Amino acid sequence: MPAVKVPDTPVEVLVDILTKANELAIANGHVPEELKSQLQKALDIASGMDHYLEKMTTQESEPLAELYEKTISHDWDKVHKEGKTMFRLPKECITGHVEGQTLKMLIHMCQAKRVLEIGMFTGYGALSMAEGLPEDGCLMACELEPYLKEFAQSIFNKSPHGRKITVKTGSAMDTLKELAAAGEQFDMVFIDADKDNYINYYNFILDNSLLRLRGVICVDNTLFKAKVYLKDTTDSNGLALRKFNQFVCDDPRVEQVILPLRDGISVIRQVSVALSSETQSQITDDEVFRGVMGHPILDRMRLDGKVAYVTGAGQGIGRAFAHALGEAGAKVAVVDMDQKKAEAVAEELHLKGIISIAITADISKPEDVQKMVEDIVSKWGTVHIACNNAGINRNSASEDTSLEEWDETFNVNLRGVFICCQAAGRVMLKQGYGKIINTASMASLIVPHPQKQLSYNTSKAGVVKLTQTLGTEWIDRGVRVNCISPGIVDTPLIHSESLRPLVQRWLSDIPAGRLALVTDLQAAVVYLACDASDYMTGHNLVIEGGQSLW
Numbered sequence: 001m002p003a004v005k006v007p008d009t010p011v012e013v014l015v016d017i018l019t020k021a022n023e024l025a026i027a028n029g030h031v032p033e034e035l036k037s038q039l040q041k042a043l044d045i046a047s048g049m050d051h052y053l054e055k056m057t058t059q060e061s062e063p064l065a066e067l068y069e070k071t072i073s074h075d076w077d078k079v080h081k082e083g084k085t086m087f088r089l090p091k092e093c094i095t096g097h098v099e100g101q102t103l104k105m106l107i108h109m110c111q112a113k114r115v116l117e118i119g120m121f122t123g124y125g126a127l128s129m130a131e132g133l134p135e136d137g138c139l140m141a142c143e144l145e146p147y148l149k150e151f152a153q154s155i156f157n158k159s160p161h162g163r164k165i166t167v168k169t170g171s172a173m174d175t176l177k178e179l180a181a182a183g184e185q186f187d188m189v190f191i192d193a194d195k196d197n198y199i200n201y202y203n204f205i206l207d208n209s210l211l212r213l214r215g216v217i218c219v220d221n222t223l224f225k226a227k228v229y230l231k232d233t234t235d236s237n238g239l240a241l242r243k244f245n246q247f248v249c250d251d252p253r254v255e256q257v258i259l260p261l262r263d264g265i266s267v268i269r270q271v272s273v274a275l276s277s278e279t280q281s282q283i284t285d286d287e288v289f290r291g292v293m294g295h296p297i298l299d300r301m302r303l304d305g306k307v308a309y310v311t312g313a314g315q316g317i318g319r320a321f322a323h324a325l326g327e328a329g330a331k332v333a334v335v336d337m338d339q340k341k342a343e344a345v346a347e348e349l350h351l352k353g354i355i356s357i358a359i360t361a362d363i364s365k366p367e368d369v370q371k372m373v374e375d376i377v378s379k380w381g382t383v384h385i386a387c388n389n390a391g392i393n394r395n396s397a398s399e400d401t402s403l404e405e406w407d408e409t410f411n412v413n414l415r416g417v418f419i420c421c422q423a424a425g426r427v428m429l430k431q432g433y434g435k436i437i438n439t440a441s442m443a444s445l446i447v448p449h450p451q452k453q454l455s456y457n458t459s460k461a462g463v464v465k466l467t468q469t470l471g472t473e474w475i476d477r478g479v480r481v482n483c484i485s486p487g488i489v490d491t492p493l494i495h496s497e498s499l500r501p502l503v504q505r506w507l508s509d510i511p512a513g514r515l516a517l518v519t520d521l522q523a524a525v526v527y528l529a530c531d532a533s534d535y536m537t538g539h540n541l542v543i544e545g546g547q548s549l550w
């Protein structure tokens with residue numbers, strides 16, 4: 001879509017002045033050539049900028065382009081004269097392409113899920129921001145004019161992101177009061193309504209905690225056609241914005257920058273305020289108040305810079321663990337007997353920007369395990385997180401269980417896990433730090449039925465005892481060993497011919513009323529892998545929808 005210029009930004013004012021000066025210079029025979037050439041150059045620089053920004057900024061989506069087109073071609077005078085809008089709305093109100101994409105980028109950068117917009121107009125900014133929100137994100141747009149809600153809604157309905165937007169008509173201040181009374185909070189607030197009220201909106205948001213800790217306030221038009229800094233300004237909006245900018249600049253609760261984009265966008269974030277002596281006497285200023293090392297709890301669960309491996313990561317629980325550890329920031333070695341599966345999962349992680357490698361290893365073979373650990377150490381220097389997850393399950397009545405089946409199960413489930421713990425543990429003990437997370441099973445606590453799986457149950461009980469023993473033996477050298485005991489997980493393993501008919505039977509034994517999903521286990525592995533769980537060792541973390549309690 002061809003870019004339509006929105007007038008009245010500092011750059012546009014500059015272009016206007018330079019154009020006039022240039023015309024005067026050309027018309028006046030006494031102006032030196034050198035001055036004319038410099039003027040032309042200044043005009044080229046100023047007039048080319050907006051066009052270049054439009055061209056180099058990611059193109060807007062179809063619905064946004066339609067919204068823009070519909071807004072600028074609408075007869076706003078007519079609808080006002082017909083009494084459909086309270087005020088005559090200038091089409092230049094619209095945020096537009098470059099600013100819309102900037103807002104969308106800010107949404108991504110602060111990972112916002114809940115956004116508040118004050119002053120929606122036809123919804124260009126709202127839809128741009130909604131496009132940047134995750135699927136379960138939401139945007140509340142405040143707009144005085146009911147006519148605009150209908151206008152915008154017809155286009156929101158054409159976008160898959162439109163359903164994230166709720167429009168609240170009426171005075172924005174009334175809506176803010178309602179939201180505060182309901183205890184609502186937002187990750188980002190975009191203020192773009194009546195300029196005289198900017199300070200009131202801003203103060204209300206901060207005073208009533210409508211902005212969550214680490215949230216961001218963006219404010220539009222804060223350069224207001226350069227009037228905020230031109231000495232001869234008499235325009236009331238220009239003066240209101242000058243006052244607003246100074247107020248925010250002097251406010252110790254926040255930091256701000258004004259981006260000289262279009263008509264100026266202020267980006268404001270809250271900072272923790274130095275405590276006054278009066279407040280200091282009322283509160284306990286410790287790590288609970290400030291966060292351990294200054295980190296809020298969710299940040300303490302991040303695994304940035306950590307090196308992890310997950311065995312049996314080619315599918316099911318292991319794959320989910322590999323994704324979870326990677327999403328939390330760790331580099332992940334995806335280990336599986338099946339090379340293709342390991343490579344496929346490593347590729348999935350890579351597509352999500354997670355650093356990963358695929359390693360083929362049979363964990364029942366000590367030489368494979370040794371090589372696995374050596375490969376990881378030679379690639380990434382160490383191992384911090386060892387997820388010993390690979391396991392097998394065979395079914396047979398105990399009186400018929402062969403020694404082959406017993407040995408095969410124990411070789412992977414217990415001996416294999418021990419070999420992995422030992423190989424990774426040696427690296428970890430040497431560096432005085434490590435997190436080992438073994439996959440045990442609810443079968444370590446109860447005897448799942450009616451299927452018969454003696455060797456599996458016994459081997460998993462062994463994993464718990466192995467975990468308890470290593471967990472207590474190694475904790476004083478910085479290595480924590482814990483295990484996770486999932487209930488019956490909906491993985492390819494249980495879709496075998498023999499197990500499928502048992503699913504209904506199992507469901508009646510599970511208080512949660514459903515099988516576990518691999519995603520139900522992901523937070524647990526991240527928790528056990530992160531420093532926030534440092535005081536936990538030798539623990540069996542049971543995640544079974546309550547099944548072991550019935």
Ligand SMILES: C[S@@+](CC[C@H](N)C(=O)[O-])C[C@H]1O[C@@H](n2cnc3c(N)ncnc32)[C@H](O)[C@@H]1O
Nearest residue numbers: 093094095119120121125143144171172192193
């Ligand atoms: C600059 S436009 C907003 C542009 C919009 N953010 C966009 O992305 O295109 C300002 C809007 O604020 C609305 N407005 C003005 N005063 C208001 C108030 N007190 N409460 C709610 N909305 C208001 C106007 O009707 C107008 O639609």
